[in-house]
Amino acid sequence: MLSIALPKGRLGEKVYDLFERAGYACPAIREKNRRLIFESRAAGVRYFWVKPSDVAIYVERGAADLGVAGKDILLEYRPDVYELLDLGIGRCRMAVAGKKECDPDMVHNLRVATKFPNIASDYYARLGRDIDVIRLNGSIELAPILGLSDVIVDIVETGATLRENNLEVKSEILPISARLIANKTAYRFRTAQMEQIAQRMKEQVEKQ
Numbered sequence: 716m717l718s719i720a721l722p723k724g725r726l727g728e729k730v731y732d733l734f735e736r737a738g739y740a741c742p743a744i745r746e747k748n749r750r751l752i753f754e755s756r757a758a759g760v761r762y763f764w765v766k767p768s769d770v771a772i773y774v775e776r777g778a779a780d781l782g783v784a785g786k787d788i789l790l791e792y793r794p795d796v797y798e799l800l801d802l803g804i805g806r807c808r809m810a811v812a813g814k815k816e817c818d819p820d821m822v823h824n825l826r827v828a829t830k831f832p833n834i835a836s837d838y839y840a841r842l843g844r845d846i847d848v849i850r851l852n853g854s855i856e857l858a859p860i861l862g863l864s865d866v867i868v869d870i871v872e873t874g875a876t877l878r879e880n881n882l883e884v885k886s887e888i889l890p891i892s893a894r895l896i897a898n899k900t901a902y903r904f905r906t907a908q909m910e911q912i913a914q915r916m917k918e919q920v921e922k923q
């Protein structure tokens with residue numbers, strides 16, 4: 716049986732839909748309850764729900780054979796896993812944002828609030844700029860409003876959070892989407908099975 720870590724929440728439901736359409740259904744997962752683990756002997760899979768930012772840890776350490784994680788998490792934490800497929804869902808972008816009146820190019824030693832310190836540092840290192848990274852865990856948009864930072868590096872999906880807080884995108888860093896990832900050892904021993912899953916998922920992704 717293959718273990719698959721799914722990200723809890725709205726994205727996770729879309730991810731499960733893809734697995735189901737690809738032939739790996741586990742109907743019990745749709746029941747409304749607080750269970751975390753679901754098995755389908757018929758499909759040969761065991762799913763479990765984990766916090767989205769933890770999926771890569773489960774997969775890297777082999778507690779899950781496969782999982783689905785956002786490219787943001789993969790770039791930030793650089794887990795030692797294989798990335799098998801871009802699922803084309805959970806699309807958003809990583810961007811620099813700030814108050815309308817702020818011109819980041821004019822600020823010396825820019826203060827950058829973010830949940831993604833590595834992505835932010837790499838981006839500004841490529842630009843050859845020194846920055847002061849302020850690591851936060853959520854509600855990042857508050858930082859420039861309260862003067863804690865000059866800008867933020869964060870995920871923008873619909874743009875509503877920025878708009879409603881009078882902030883704007885200053886520059887785009889990169890597009891993000893959900894990726895199917897595999898534990899390296901599990902992949903080595905079960906290549907055919909994992910490649911079949913990836914192939915079937917790919918067919919579903921292409922139909923979307």
Ligand code: PRP
Pocket residue numbers: 852853854855856869870871872873874875876877
């Ligand atoms: C994310 C992100 C932005 C928001 C962007 O936050 O950090 O705040 O979504 O989405 P939008 O462009 O559609 O408004 P999340 O909901 O994960 O909450 P957080 O504040 O705990 O990071």
